Amino acid sequence: MTHKLATAALVLAATAGSASAEKIKFEYWYGLTGDLGAVVAETCNRFNASQDQFEAVCVGQDGYEKAVQNTIAAFRASKHPTLLQSFDAGTADLMLSGEFYPVTQLMADTGVTVDWADYFPGIANYYSSKSGEFFSMPWNSSTPVYYFNKDHFAKAGITEAPVTWEGMEEAFKALKASGQACGLAYAPSSWIDLEQFSMAHNIPVASNNNGYDGLDTELLFNTTLHVKHMENIQRWINDGYAMLRTQAAGKTSRDSFVEGECSVFFSSIADHNTIHKLTPAFGWDVQIIPTYEGVERTNTVVGGASLWVLSGKTDDEYKAAASYLAFLATKPEQQFLLENSGYIPVTKSTYEALKAEGFYAKEPYINRDIAMKSLTWTDPTELTRGIRLGGMIQIRSEWTAEVEAALAGQKSMKEALDTAVSRGNEQLARFAQTYAGKSFP
């Protein structure tokens, strides 16, 4: 009897053991929500169905910010995931903490081959160290463009969507003359109006080549063309060419555009898919963000998020995560993301293959690759690699609060930007003090 029991126990233990050894699990926390969150969850299902060695356990965290916040809290309790989807503004602290596993290293250690040279330089530079090693895996990538109402433009006699701000102002005037009450639906966005604007014009946001070369960085955007640009936006609002359209004001700029109230709005190319789904009752298209005349246009940089591998996990989990990342980088998986969102391909080979297949010639993808044109306009310069600033989230919110105050007539735009810079500099000094003696890898 006892013998039988012991055998039964042994058999049980063996099956339990083999069951847990069947699949190696790893956790992945992502920030995307809604439809896009469902796309992330679907990539996990596809990965799990594609092989029987690993299992991705994917948990939505209700937004990029919360994903990073929750991961930090979990990390401090050693309960963090292997993989984290993080937006760029949240990663300066992670970079300096060193608590991540650079993906180049990870792939080399786990024997997964990835053709790193295949990534677009504008994307690669953004997510790599000075020596060209990838920190994190590019995945959902975007860049800003502007959306315009083709019917309004035709009525106003505008034949070509302008690519200069001077041309844009002419377009606003023509729209007004044609009886269109609102040209531009404007919502302050430091990502578009400050960061990407500065990239396209090859002007600095901050010293030290936008923070890459040291932590003793100071903001410079109150001394560049950015000031004139913001003053122009204010003037357009005052003159009735543009209207402030934010959530707090009752209607977002996107809603205003989709309803046909305003003719133009600026946003990420990721919105391309969303606007299609909202089926506006007019023809529309996208164009690269304008630059001022007399400026040599340069590339914009990538936005969206990338996937970080965190430290303190087992080799098995790293192997599983590497396999998932390699899976995401394949052409079918990139195409799956593209078809279900407005994001852009991250590798040259995928982009070329899609183009050859006529992907961008058919609805609803027509012209969506205008984002690629913006992103690859020139090779990245010292100033258009990207931005490496500590406290970026706070710098962005200082900028937004000050610009809103200026637009409400509380202070002049120059004063507002000066205040945003001096308060942002305090953040940077504080960041440098927190990480004294360290520098961005």
Next chain:
Amino acid sequence: MRRAYFKFSWIAAALLAPQLLIIFVFFYWPSAQALYWAFTLEQPWGGGNTWVGFDNFRKVLSDPYYWGSVRVSVIYALATTVLAMGMALTLAIFVDRQLAGYKAYRVAIIWPYAVAAPAVGLAFQFVFNPGAGIFSYINTIAPGWWDLSKYPWQAVTAIVVAGAWKQVAYSFVFFLAALQSIPRSLTEAAAMDGARPLRRMLDLQLPLLTPTFFFLLVINITDSFTDSFGIVDTLTGGGPFRATDLMVYKIYSDGFRGFDYSGAAAQSIILMLLVMALTFVQFRYVEKRVHYT
């Protein structure tokens, strides 16, 4: 005065231990941690910190926008307290008068207390939204008059109304209980002496309510300093241009959104001291006017 003395007993200690442990784990430990962080610069991902003495406090207290945040927090606390308690008292007096349908009314009015703050914020978004809410009707009459993204006073009004609405129910329960515990014979005697309802309320009921009134004042003020986060987050997000950046909300946005754990810890300590000071003032000066018997 009589005093009771207890001998030390292991059973008593054992019975107390779970409670003390909970208080330690959920109150003293985090508070001590916050106090420590307030004097250092903490790296969010761990990996050490630097002792900076009073630097965090100096930085916070020399920031004009921080004082703006303190100012609006005080306005918010006073306004919601006055509004919530005023409403609650009025409603409680009506219910106590047992007007028609008062039983259903009594239950219905307690419900809002069970609604979570972010839900309250969302509900009031539908009320105050300048483009699509109930208040947007004002804008059809006077275009652009109601705009939460432009006028700080409107945004402050919106969070005060939402905050007060949430607190009415709590105060109402206490006021009603206090009113019902006033002996009926007192009210009847006053009525026989010819005092009408309004006079009875002013001279009889209100003085007898002062202990409840005082208790609710302390609770409401403390609550509106510490429990306003959900409403601000959903209704205004601290804007326009920091006009509704209440102290609690600023702690969240600096600490969690901006990864400035130390600055947020210093602000928490200041908020704690402020609430303690206010409570002390209330006990020291307001309580003198309270009649407990």
